[in-house]
Amino acid sequence: MNPAVAQWALGAVLAIWGLAAVWALVVRWVRRGEPTPDWAVTPAILGALGSLCLAGLIAHAWVQMGRPPMRTLGETRLWYGFFLSAAGVLMGFRWKSSLLLFLSLAMAALFLSVNLMSPQVWNQAIMPALRSPWFVPHVAVYLLAYALLGAAFAGAVWDLFRRKTRLPMDQLDHLVRMGFAFLTLGQVFGALWAKEAWGHYWAWDPKETWALLTWISFLIYLHVRHHLPDRHRLARFCLVFGFLVLLLSWFGIHSLPVAGQSVHVYSQK
């Protein structure tokens, strides 16, 4: 796998998304003062084009290395960027929300720019622990969950700072419900895989512990939304808190004191 291919592909994806964002902003400015929502199809199509390019890069890496590109933090960011942008496009179309599309693409671009700045080392080796039919479903489902929750997080942060343009709480709820469903799926897949690999479905490995903390955080959000539907600010704070726990669970384990006790610490790059 030629690292330059990945860099060029990422650059192209970010350029296409940048164009989509600019287009959306221009449309918004041109249609300012109009009563109708500022939904425009072209930015969404550009967003989808970028997602497809990213999917192509992932597929190319998979074929070139002969293994699923899900082993390193950088590789998981590619999937996150794909799922998040695809969710932004699909949900943007569904709810006619340029804002959701913009926030999703912006967040995906932010994560992928980390890949651009610290290029991947494309190592085809895959350790014996990952040679399992559970590998792809477990990681893919988790990254899809992260993407959906990431979109909701971006919306909540935006809403906390802006009053005039906000994402409706129903949309945030929908994203979190979907994300939570896939988070649960990922947790169960992980437990079933762990039983096949290590002999116990839950070993309180730091990664598992932090995944459980993430799950409980969003469980709290769902209960707050169900029982206190008018407490929007509280709900948004719960969402932001939950995603910060998620980020610690995804990226932060290796910098915690418990890192040495984890079998889940990603290999570098």
Next chain:
Amino acid sequence: MSSRRPLWSTPWGFAEGVFIPLGLLVTGLTLQIVSGHGPALPVFPFSAVAFAVLVAVWLGAWGLLRTRPLLDSLAGLPASLGAMVGFFAMVLVLGFVPQGAGGMGWTATLGLDRWLTSWPFLLSALWLATVLALSLFHRMARAAAGQAVLYGLSHGGFLVVVLAMFFGAGDLERYRVTLARGETVWQGLPAGDGKSAVGVELPIAFSLEAFTLEEYAPRMALVPSDGKAVAKWQSPGITNGLTARLGPYVVTVLEVLTKAAPVGDRWLAMEDAGTSPACRVRLSRVDGGPVHPPTGSNGPLKESTGWLATGSFKFQPEVMPLPGGFFLALATPEPKRFATDFSWWTKAGGRGRSTTELNLPAAIEGWKIYQVDFDQKMGRRSETSVLEIVRDPWLPVVHLGMFLLLFGALGLLFTAPGRRGNP
């Protein structure tokens, strides 16, 4: 005149929801400090008895309080939220404090380093399970047939998983067995934290037939003087003719030997214990500059060839020193797959031959046999293999709980959010 509702009068607010977990934390910490350890985990048949008693107590409480407002409070949001946040705080300790008994100081006194079996953690889990159980019974009793299915699946599933994990922990049997070539082994060490180091007779005897280790082709690495390998200065796995850019250097692989031994100043292919992968490479700089400074009457070299080898338990690694304190090395090959072929006998008279590898455990008469480790220094020539045998009688209950939980969670994908008062 105060218009405040007295504490503990129904309906509960968040004060009551917070007080109970806080009270349990204080109680738990006190018990932990005074006794020095957590409660003992019940084993079968006491685990089954304790499980039945607990469920009976919950059902009894629900039955007695069914028509009282107190049940609405116990099963309501303040209690649930308080229990969830309290349990979150308990799990947070596990997320920050390295676990393992034998520590000193205040973390050990409070039980933070063996938190899973501590009083605060278990009391918090018990309260969460109690609130969950009462909510489940209360909601399912009031729902008409066909309604609240997803609620029942998700909440019931989670309750089953939590109960099975807690009550099943004492019944889980895990032993680590070290097989050595030419020996029949029927003793193992209990595996898991805090277990004794005394050998135990196992229900199965093992004999190692063969150990297999498959490895990836090793990678070349440009290593700086501090010895810490940098990921971006590593090549793909070596193959004949491979050209790789490592930092300012271009390295071409001229010859690859998978099993080699040093003879004089070169490496030769050999079938011997202790052989190591080796390769002959040609090195030059990307900018065309000298690879080595001039020595004696020789001018600076723009190209150099040499051997690299990973080394083994028998031979030292072979590296190429470079200017600036760097050196070019061949990294230890990464494992691709390792498996153990073994013969087995059981007390019941069964016998056979099986293979176990990571992610593909063997199954023998209710036990699962997992490949855990081997003599990594010897690598392919390892004469020992470490297995772990596990028996988990509560596993079907855990599976049931997981699948219920799963279907309940998947229901979130297909249903709209209800709000309080709406089913």
